[in-house]
Every structure is written in structure tokens, then in C-alpha cells.
Amino acid sequence: MSDTESSARSHILNGIRRSLQRGPLTGEARHAVEGRLAAPPRGPDVARARLAQPEKIALFCQWAETNNATVARVAAGDVAGEVTAYLARNNLPARAVMAPSPLLDGYDWESQKMLSLRRGRGEGSDQVSITGAFAAIAETGTLVMASGPDHPVTLNLLPDTHIVVLREADIVGGYEDVWARLRERYGKNLMPRTVNTITGPSRTGDIEQAMELGAHGPRRMHIVVVRE
């Protein structure tokens, strides 16, 4: 940090302390905020985020559809078939870019002779992407995507159509359950580069406050929920 930068930093921090009429936090006060960071208090309970698993799954599907996604619930053996059928139903090309994820590789793509798959990141010319999801939130019908070598962020954003393969066990109640899973996977205080939480296709209300789909991200989102 240069001298200018370090003086700008202390200028702001000291300004804050002067206004709050105290110096840097020490002793008991510091202990209290450190404790709050180490063990974050949860907000008020939201009843709809605390359902039993079957109701969670149903609520997720309901909100996802309300938010203009489509949902299909299939057995693991039918995932690849559902993807091909969805593309055909919507007159989309049987060609997609898929996240290089071992989990997705586990489905029987070989059975779909007409489907051509490329594995990698999204490009501007891609029509359809297929990804998994780190988790999904029942409370609002929201998908949670964690970036990494097995899930490039561009796949969530660039193609016109985003197909998401979601395992039932990955559907949780509320945001707090997602944070718990992130801490478990990446370690406390550590996060992947990007966590996208996505609720339905891209949209905008910027012209006359009327919601229109497909602003910059996908116009269509299809969620394949894998039954267990």
C-alpha cells in the first residue's frame, strides 16, 4: 500500500471513530463483535423455510415455476432423456455445452444418440447450457451455483436456455442452510470466487415496470429435479 493509500485508509477509519466518539475497538467491545462474527446469530425464523424434506421439494418446485422456470421431476436414469425431450419440445437444437462436473458425467448421456455435448465454459454463441447446482432454496425457488472448475459461471449467464440438474437432497429450506453448506464445503470464512443465486430466467422491469424475460441472461430455465 502506498503512502497516499494508507493515509486515505486511516483518514476514513479515524473519521468513523471520531464520529462514534471512540478509538479502535478493544477489550470487551472487540471481543463481542469478534464473537458475533465467529458465531453469526440467525435472523427471525421464516416458517416456510423450515419444512420437512418432501414439502421443501414441493415448495421449491412451486416457487421456481411461479418465477417462470419450468420443472421436471425424474429418476436418475431418465435425466439425459428428459434433457433431449425438453430440447425437442421447445424446438431447440440437440446441442449443448455442459459443465465439466463428475456429478453430471454420472448420468447416461451415451443413451442420447442425437444429443451433442461439449464440456467447458460458456461462449457467446452457445444456445443451451447444462449445469448442476450446489443447492436450491425452497423458500423462494432459488438455485445456488458455486463457481469452480466443475461449474464455470459463464454457463449460468450466456446461453439462451439454461438446463439445471438438481438432486432432491440438495434442496434446502432457506438461505441460512446454504451458508451452512458453503462453510462445510469451503471452510469457515472461505468462499468460491462466485456464488450465484438464481431465481428463474433473467428479467427486467425497466420498460414501464412490466416484467420481460431474457434481459441479459437466459430467457428459459428448465430445472430437472432428480428423484431419489
Next chain:
Amino acid sequence: MESTAHDFKSNVDSALANPNLQDSLAMLKVGFSERRRLAAERLPEFEVLRDRARDIKNHALANLDFYLEEFERKVIGLGGHVHWAPTAADARRIITDLCKSVGARTVAKSKSMVAEEIALNEHLEKAGIAPIETDLGEYIIQLRNEPPSHIIAPAVHLTKDQVADTFLEHHGPLGFTKRLTERNDLVAEARYVLRQKFLDADVGLTGANFLVAETGSSMLVTNEGNADLSNTLPKMHIVLATIEKVIPTLEDAAVLLRVLARSATGQESSAYTTLNTGPKRDGDLDGPSAYHVVILDNGRSSVLGTEMQEILRCIRCGACMNHCPVYGAIGGHAYGWVYPGPIGAVLTPQLIGVEEAGNLPNASTFCGRCESVCPVRIPLPKLMRHWREREFERHLTPKAVRQGLALWSFFARRPKLYRRLTGLANRVLSLFGRAQGRYDALPLAGGWTRFRDFPAPQAGGTFHAQWARHGGTRTRP
């Protein structure tokens, strides 16, 4: 941006006489505000969540230095950079230098009110760097060379037909020569034009809804996905955020997210809520190789510890303006600077001075709807009253108003005289106006009667007289 807040009165006159604006504003009443009501009703815990949201922001503000340092530590730990900007000029210099350091020619910008506050676009242009607004509303007003008129819907003052004309004018040279009439076609055309600009941009610049101290993440809430393209495709991502955006933990973010989207647009959740933490990691196939956060003060630290501190809780949802009868009549541009509506009436005098913007806090009926819908329960009418008092103290109030108030206070402090005079006035006005029931002109009341009739008092005397006659008594505390 250059403020025209001192011209508030003439701004209002032009707003009221603008038919396109009036058509657009009429939609506001049935749009965002009705959807917010329904969303709040669907979530039984909404009011408790608002209480907690207020408490979280209060806690963060009381420990702001600590949480900012924590945030910085986490960002650096993950390979990002934090820059501290006491003033708008500092932030502009830092951002321009960062853009130059990668030889940037274009910057993909995702809507940021703070960037408007520091007039970033003009400065980037002067440095030979083209800022490209990618939020649809911001893109439209950038083409039209207008400032935003709403903090979450910058083009809310425009009708679909105006957008169609703007696109025809600017996209025509790119080969789009058909004037569009449907909203979805307009959205699709903007998407097509902007997609290539995203792919070509050297730097992505976004604001932040929250900075999470626990993880060093910047959190962004959008519907379009433009912020996500801005922070993923270019090789450098710059986050511009002000000091009061920092919150302690992800759990706190969950509470704030639950009230934010519902208050703003009446959605259960916005389409995209994104946490960005540092640059691209080893093995990642996409993402920026450099991640910078510019933390701007621009006068906010001096608001802490004052009676205005509560304004720093604001999470910029726009509910106060969606529900404001004054905003609903005049729109955002009349307020003359970046932040319109009740929040603007309180924040603008704070940020650019009561001398410039002293009129804004007067633009309120004190109906209290803004406070009643604010997700973090900011007492906006109380804070506007504060500015009215400051304006009066500094003798910025017009002479006629001051003299009128002095005259009134002379009589108000002499109750017997006051009652005799008002009783007389009441009888006179009643005598001459009873037949018609109203006055369309009155001496000394031209400011009122020019726009509406003045009701003639009906029989029965003044309120004081009637109160006494009905046996009303005075209660003393």
C-alpha cells in the same frame, strides 16, 4: 452529476407539464407499490424481519471501522485489492488509474448509484475510456443523455414509445431500422447490442448492495444478469461501494435480502443475487484475473453519531419513492440530483449541502407512507423536519415565509388576540363566501387560489369557538 436541486420549483413546474412523465408516473401507483403490498402479505414474518434488518444495520454502523477492516482483511487474503477513497475525486482517480493499468478502452458498467454520485462516466470519457451502461434502464438513459429518475428503475419516467424512438435513433446505424412496438422486442434488441459490448469490455464495474465482512464478499442483487456478466467476462472486476454497505455476516445478508426485493419490486427474490469473493481461482475456466474494491466515504463518516445517522441504514430499495405522493406527481428528475424521493430529500442536503438542496425536504406532505414502508424503518419525515429546521436556522427560507411565520408567531403567542382576529376573519369569510361556498381569489392567498379554490368557512365559528361551545376542556400533562 451537476445538481439542479436549487431549481426545484421550476423543475417541478416542467415535470407537472410533461405528459409523457405523467403517463409513466401513473403506472407507478399500480406497479411497484401494489406488488410490494402483496409480497409483504405473503410473508407472515415480514414485519419482524424489518425490525431485525434495522437492528443489523444499526449494529454494523456502530462498529463500522471494525467491519470494514475485517472485510479488507478477507479480500486481501483471497488475492483481491481494497482501495480507500475519502472523496469522490479520490474514487474517480483510483478507478481511472485501474482502468488505465490494463489499457482499458471500454468498461462494462452495471447500474451503480454511487457511480452517478461521483459522476464517474464523465471522468472516464475524459480519460478516453468508454463506459457502457448495461442495465437496460441505465442503457436507455445513457443513450438519451439523461440522469436516472429512480434508484432501481432509472428509466421509469419514460414510456415504451419513447424507448422505441430512442432505440431507432441509436440502433438504426447498427442496422436495426425497424421501429419496435413491443416491450419484449425492445428488450431483445438491447440484449443483442449489449452482448457484444460485454464480450469486448476490458473492465467490469459494479456497485454492491452489501459487503460481507465475514467472507470479504461483495453482494449484488439484479434481475437482468448484467452485473454478473460485468463481473465474469472482463479481465478486471472493480466494485465501487460506500462505507455503510458493510454488514457483518451471511446470516445478516439473509435477513436483508428477505426485505430488499420485496420492498423494491414486490418479488420474493430478485432473479440474481451474487456473492463475489476475490479474483478467479486456480482451475477456474472463467472470471476476472483482478478484483478490486473501492470503498468510498464521500461525507458519510461525518454523519455517524449525529441525529442524521439513521439515513445510513438505507439499503436503496426505492420503496419510499414508490409510495411518495410528491414523487408520484413530479418524478425523479425534479429533485435535481442522484437520489430522488424521500430518501433524496434527506440525503441530498447531507451530501451536497442544505444551501443547494434545502428545498427538497419541503417537498413532503408528511403523510408518513415512506417511513411506513421503509424496510429498515428510517424515520424519513423526522429527518426531513430536521433539514427544514436547519434551512430556517441558516436563514435560507424565503423572506416572505419568514415574515409570515414571524407574524403568525406574534399572534400565536397572544391567544386572546389570536382568537379575536381569527374569529373576525372567520365571520367575514363566512359572510361573503357562504353563497358560493368557496373563494376563487383572496387577497394574500394568491399562491393558494391560483391552483385551487379556498373553502369558505361554514356557520359555527372557528375550531376554538366550537371546541369551547361543545364543552371541550384542556388537558394538561
